[in-house]
Amino acid sequence: xxxxxxxxxxxxxxxxxxxxxxxxxxxxxxxxxxxxDQATPADVERIRQSLGLDRPFLIRFGEWLxxxxxxxxxxxxxxxxxxxxxxxxxxxxxxxxxAVTLVIAICVAVPMGVVAAWQADTLIDRAIMAFxxxxxxxxxxxxxxxxxxxxxxxxxxxxxxxxxxxxxxxWPWFENLILPALxxxxxxxxxxxxxxxxxxxxxxxxxxxxxxxxxxxGQTRILFVHALKNAAVPIVTVIGIGVALLIGxxxxxxxxxAIPGIGRLTVDAILRRDYPVIQGVVLMFSFLYxxxxxxxxxxxxxxxxRIRY
Amino acid sequence: xxxxxxxxxxxxxxxLTAAGALATPAISQxxxxxxxxxxxxADLANFDPIWNTQYVVRNGAALVWDMLYGVDDKLQPRRQxxxxxxxxxxxxxxxxxxxxxxxxxxxxxxxAKDVVASLARWQARDNMGLMTKxxxxxxxxxxxxxxxxxxxxxxxxxLVALGKVGTPSCFIMPARIAATDPFKPIGDYxxxxxMRFVRNEWVPGAKAVFERFADYAPRQEPNSWLxxxxxxxxxRIEWIVMPDPATASAAxxxxxxxxxxxxxxxxxxxxxxxRNVMVDIADPLGNIGSFRMNHLHPPFNDVRARRAILTxxxxxxxxxxxxxxxALWKPLPxxxxxxxxLYSEDGGEILKGPRRLDAAKRLLADSGYSGQPVTCVVAQDxxxxxxxxxxxxxxxxxxxVNVDFAAVDWGTNAARRAQKSPPGQGxxxxxxxxxxxxxxxxxxxxxxxxxxGDKAWFGWPTSAKVESEITAWYDARNLDEExxxxxxxxxxxxxxxxxxxxxxxLAYQAWRKNVDGIVKGPLPFFxxxxxAA
Numbered sequence: 001x002x003x004x005x006x007x008x009x010x011x012x013x014x015x016x017x018x019x020x021x022x023x024x025x026x027x028x029x030x031x032x033x034x035x036x037d038q039a040t041p042a043d044v045e046r047i048r049q050s051l052g053l054d055r056p057f058l059i060r061f062g063e064w065l066x067x068x069x070x071x072x073x074x075x076x077x078x079x080x081x082x083x084x085x086x087x088x089x090x091x092x093x094x095x096x097x098x099a100v101t102l103v104i105a106i107c108v109a110v111p112m113g114v115v116a117a118w119q120a121d122t123l124i125d126r127a128i129m130a131f132x133x134x135x136x137x138x139x140x141x142x143x144x145x146x147x148x149x150x151x152x153x154x155x156x157x158x159x160x161x162x163x164x165x166x167x168x169x170x171w172p173w174f175e176n177l178i179l180p181a182l183x184x185x186x187x188x189x190x191x192x193x194x195x196x197x198x199x200x201x202x203x204x205x206x207x208x209x210x211x212x213x214x215x216x217x218g219q220t221r222i223l224f225v226h227a228l229k230n231a232a233v234p235i236v237t238v239i240g241i242g243v244a245l246l247i248g249x250x251x252x253x254x255x256x257x258a259i260p261g262i263g264r265l266t267v268d269a270i271l272r273r274d275y276p277v278i279q280g281v282v283l284m285f286s287f288l289y290x291x292x293x294x295x296x297x298x299x300x301x302x303x304x305x306r307i308r309y
Numbered sequence: 310x311x312x313x314x315x316x317x318x319x320x321x322x323x324x325l326t327a328a329g330a331l332a333t334p335a336i337s338q339x340x341x342x343x344x345x346x347x348x349x350x351a352d353l354a355n356f357d358p359i360w361n362t363q364y365v366v367r368n369g370a371a372l373v374w375d376m377l378y379g380v381d382d383k384l385q386p387r388r389q390x391x392x393x394x395x396x397x398x399x400x401x402x403x404x405x406x407x408x409x410x411x412x413x414x415x416x417x418x419x420x421a422k423d424v425v426a427s428l429a430r431w432q433a434r435d436n437m438g439l440m441t442k443x444x445x446x447x448x449x450x451x452x453x454x455x456x457x458x459x460x461x462x463x464x465x466x467x468l469v470a471l472g473k474v475g476t477p478s479c480f481i482m483p484a485r486i487a488a489t490d491p492f493k494p495i496g497d498y499x500x501x502x503x504m505r506f507v508r509n510e511w512v513p514g515a516k517a518v519f520e521r522f523a524d525y526a527p528r529q530e531p532n533s534w535l536x537x538x539x540x541x542x543x544x545r546i547e548w549i550v551m552p553d554p555a556t557a558s559a560a561x562x563x564x565x566x567x568x569x570x571x572x573x574x575x576x577x578x579x580x581x582x583x584r585n586v587m588v589d590i591a592d593p594l595g596n597i598g599s600f601r602m603n604h605l606h607p608p609f610n611d612v613r614a615r616r617a618i619l620t621x622x623x624x625x626x627x628x629x630x631x632x633x634x635x636a637l638w639k640p641l642p643x644x645x646x647x648x649x650x651l652y653s654e655d656g657g658e659i660l661k662g663p664r665r666l667d668a669a670k671r672l673l674a675d676s677g678y679s680g681q682p683v684t685c686v687v688a689q690d691x692x693x694x695x696x697x698x699x700x701x702x703x704x705x706x707x708x709x710v711n712v713d714f715a716a717v718d719w720g721t722n723a724a725r726r727a728q729k730s731p732p733g734q735g736x737x738x739x740x741x742x743x744x745x746x747x748x749x750x751x752x753x754x755x756x757x758x759x760x761x762g763d764k765a766w767f768g769w770p771t772s773a774k775v776e777s778e779i780t781a782w783y784d785a786r787n788l789d790e791e792x793x794x795x796x797x798x799x800x801x802x803x804x805x806x807x808x809x810x811x812x813x814x815l816a817y818q819a820w821r822k823n824v825d826g827i828v829k830g831p832l833p834f835f836x837x838x839x840x841a842a
Contacts, residue, residue: 027717029724034355036362036476037742040756040766041727043434047360050492078354079513080494089512145555153559160559161551258551258560260515267552268352268514271690273720 004297008290015286016068016279020061023275029053030077030273051077064279073283074276076269083280086265093163094261096173097253098246100181102239105188110235112189113196114223117204120197128193135190140249144183144256151179161258180257184249188242195238199231206230232303240296247285342842343544345824346566347833348557352550353517356506357494359434362476364745368832369548371535372519373414373500374480377405377424378472379535382830384649384750386472387536389528390419390481390501392454400463401446407454410526413483414505421450426487431479433491437470437753438479440783465786466753474535474747474831475754503527503539503836504546517548532836534828539836542826546835561586561819567840568820570833573692574633580819591818593829594646594746598627598697598811599757603738604770606731608683611676615806619659621669621708627811630696638814643799644758646746647813651792656800660810669708682713684732686740688722697741697811726767740767746813747831751791752779752798760807768808774801 031048032039039047048054067074073083116128152160158179164172203209204227212222251263262281269277300307351365358370378386388394392408411419425448432438432445447459458467471479481501489495498506504519511517527538549566551557558576560566562583570591572580580586600618608614628638639647642657683705687698698714705712713732717725722740730736748754759765759779760772778798785791820827826838 027724028720029727030720032723032727033720034361036364037744039362040764042764044727046492050490076513080355080357080496081513086513148556148559152563156563160563160565161556162549162565255553256556258515258549258553258556260512264552265514268354271718271720272354273724 005294008294011290012283012286016065016283017061019279019282019286020064023273023278024057024060026273028273030275033272034078064276068283073280076274076277078272078274078277083276086277087262087280087284090260090262090265092165093259094250094254094263096163096166096177097180097184097250097259097261098243100174100177101185101188101246104181105185105192105242106239108185109189109192110196110228112193113235114200114228116193116197117200118219118223120201125197129197132190132193135186135193138186140183140187140252141256143186144180144253147179147183148257163259163261176257176259180253180259183256184246184253187249188245191242191245192235192238196231196235199234200227203227203231229303233300236296236299236303240292243292244289247289340544342823342840345543345546345568345835345838345840347546347548347835348551348560348566348569349517349548349833350571352514352552353511353548354513355494356498356511356517358480359430359477359491360494362434364476364832367474367476367478369506369517369519370478370480371502371832372504372546372835373498373502373506374482375411375500375502375539376472376479376481376535378468379537380472380474381533381536382828383533386468387530387533389472389536390424394468400465401460403458403460403467404451405456405458407456408526408528409454411501412524412526413501414499414522415483416524417483418453419481419501420453420484421456423484423487424456424481425450426484427481428479430482430487430489430491431477435470435477435479435754436756437466437473438477440464441467441470464783466783469751469753472535473753475745476748478535503541515550517550519546519548520544527836532834534830534834541836542839543835561821564821567824568818568827568833568838570818572817572819574637574817577634577817577819585822586819587822588817588819589827590829591816591833592746592831593648593815594750594831595813595815596693596743596746597641597644597646597749597813598624598631598693599742599744600627600697600701600809600811601726601740601742601757601768602806602808603732603736603768605729605768606736606738607681608673608676608678609738612805613672614676614678615809616659617669617672617676617708618704618809619803619806620665620672622660622704622809622811623664624660624810624812626700626704627697628814630700631693631812632814632816637816638812641810641813642803644749644755644802644807644810645751645795645799646749649746649750650788651751651795653792653796653799655796656803659803666707673708673710678710680709680711682711682732683738684713684715684736686715686717686722686725686737688719688740689716690718693743694719694722694741700811701739701741729769741811743814745831751795752782758798758802758807760802760805770805770807772801772805772807775805775807 031051031053032044035044035047075082076086112128116125119125148160151158159176162176164176166173209222209227212226250261251267254261254263266281349365353365353369355361355366358366376389377391379389381387390407390411392406395404413419428448432442441464444461444464446461450456483499486495486497498508503522503525505522507518507520521541521544527540530537532538554573554576557569561569577588580588602609602615604610624640632638642654642660645652685701688694702712702714725737726740728736732738744757752758756766760770760775762769762771778794778801781794782791785794823841828834
């Protein structure tokens with residue numbers, strides 16, 4: 001177990017090196033963006049020097065790594081604010097969006113998959129799978145616009161945009177997240193429903209299910225207690241993989257619904273070449289992803305006692 | 310009760326109330342009417358109007374920092390923080406006296422030493438500031454409310470420089486903040502203007518908040534653009550950044566925001582149909598589209614190749630691609646903003662009449678061009694540059710040019726245009742941008758018109774004639790002399806093709822009908838704006 005946890009450290013180091021190198025060779029110049037359109041080339045050069053962007057790669061990487069090891073993610077080139085503070089400002093909206101999406105997706109997709117497997121090759125199964133294909137096929141932003149048009153503009157039930165902190169009340173917080181979470185959750189629901197169906201189909205063919213049926217166990221109990229638990233490992237795996245999907249989707253969703261989250265921070269930073277922010281955000285996401293995968297690995301041991309690390 | 314309120318009450322009565330978490334304080338209608346939600350043209354990612362010359366920073370800064378002078382809607386600089394000024398008969402000694410009762414947001418009085426420090430920082434970054442620095446003999450605080458500026462030669466445009474709207478504008482900060490290196494950002498936002506920047510609510514990329522500064526002493530004259538009484542009728546202004554125009558459109562229709570600075574042309578017809586939304590021209594000074602050529606490398610190091618572009622280009626094609634709506638654009642056979650006192654079409658015949666592709670091809674051949682790749686850098690993430698780039702690519706192909714179309718984002722474009730190396734080694738031969746009409750009213754902030762070689766704006770044009778006419782404008786002592794200098798400058802700039810103007814275009818702004826007092830101008834002016842409940 002400890003070995004499994006320690007294995008995440010070299011992963012993070014490789015990610016750090018990769019991210020820093022990638023930004024170094026990527027085209028673009030934050031000094032030029034900061035200087036604005038009216039600035040002369042000489043102004044741009046002065047700003048570049050003042051930001052230390054003219055120094056050699058190894059010196060900059062060494063400095064950055066040293067600061068990271070001391071828990072300092074650096075200062076944004078643009079805002080002049082600490083990267084850690086900027087990330088902290090944006091964490092709540094993104095985590096809220098991801099959490100609500102996850103809850104909605106799991107609550108909807110797992111029963112859908114179970115029912116589809118139970119009713120395999122019937123109209124219900126086909127309808128559920130058709131919905132899943134649709135969920136995969138329609139881009140997040142299209143779903144987002146449709147939801148906003150219907151539920152915000154036409155029906156005036158929910159707000160179009162923005163985010164309210166949870167400290168300002170549960171309903172205002174949740175009200176702002178319903179549409180984005182539904183938009184973001186579509187792909188996720190489709191993915192989990194399909195995997196659940198496939199996994200359940202396999203389990204439902206096994207002998208212990210036939211035995212349970214022969215002993216007179218009810219259908220609901222067979223599906224949701226006996227079968228689902230044994231089908232859980234691939235489902236949990238996909239939920240873990242799907243976190244990366246959520247991170248990617250959050251970028252689009254936060255833009256469409258004007259949510260001030262990490263996704264938008266990332267896009268803005270990339271467009272401006274705000275290197276410290278990009279590095280900080282990518283490191284944070286990598287850490288989050290590694291952490292989720294670690295949790296999933298640990299969950300395997302609970303779901304399937306045969307698995308040991 | 311509307312449907313959303315009904316839903317809220319239903320939900321509130323249910324599980325969520327049981328959780329005891331519905332703690333949102335009710336805001337009275339009257340209080341809500343004192344809060345204006347505004348969607349700016351871009352994100353306020355930084356808030357140093359000297360270090361960062363983006364317009365969005367200037368627009369926010371105009372709320373927070375006051376200026377010594379401010380231009381009015383006739384483009385004339387008017388006294389703002391200054392109570393009076395005296396100039397010696399030889400024009401070399403200027404003595405300024407500040408108004409009484411001026412305060413910074415920390416309660417400290419605005420003193421002449423703060424002004425001197427602010428001027429020094431501005432001088433280091435502004436074109437006119439640099440010029441004043443070069444001829445400066447002395448800039449000192451005489452007493453708390455008086456400062457003196459002694460020059461080595463007369464500078465008739467001094468008040469224009471201090472009140473101009475082009476970036477960086479001369480904002481007045483406390484001396485301790487103004488002491489910051491002009492090439493490094495400030496970290497303290499204590500202002501001198503009518504609104505206070507609420508730093509702890511600032512979320513770069515998402516939100517910026519301004520609150521009324523109760524101790525601000527507005528002038529008594531009616532406000533006009535950056536001048537006059539900046540009376541704030543709003544207690545709080547929230548800038549909400551919305552990168553997606555569809556979201557902003559839905560938000561203003563839904564009443565979630567009150568004022569949208571830059572609705573895109575495609576969405577305007579939808580907004581015009583909404584009975585709760587007003588749509589009108591934002592800035593009568595508009596914008597000038599720019600096709601910028603690199604004067605250092607072939608083929609555009611030869612003036613004949615540059616003239617070939619002017620001979621063949623159709624501004625109509627460019628403007629229809631950029632704004633579509635014919636009511637929003639006009640052809641521009643020159644470099645200065647139409648409708649302003651110095652506007653000139655001298656020398657602009659090459660841009661008028663039917664386009665002459667054959668003549669352009671001949672000019673191109675005469676320049677020695679023989680099919681080498683020509684790199685056209687086009688920022689794809691800005692609609693204006695993308696549209697211009699696509700028209701240019703089509704034009705060049707018609708001229709038989711081998712186009713190397715480099716599709717990039719604006720960040721890459723901004724970096725690449727600074728490269729002087731040949732196109733095959735990371736350089737470029739052309740890119741597109743646009744210039745705010747407010748900047749193109751005269752040469753004071755118009756860096757793109759300069760032709761001083763290595764020191765010039767990207768493309769590095771060299772033209773002694775253009776530079777001498779810019780100097781003549783600075784030296785002009787009356788409007789007639791200024792007009793004559795600008796007419797000659799326009800002609801010279803077209804002859805040498807400093808850049809190719811692709812046309813003049815306007816843009817819309819939109820606001821809710823319960824908002825009053827919005828005026829057309831080069832930036833959103835919030836003084837005098839009110840909101841009904």
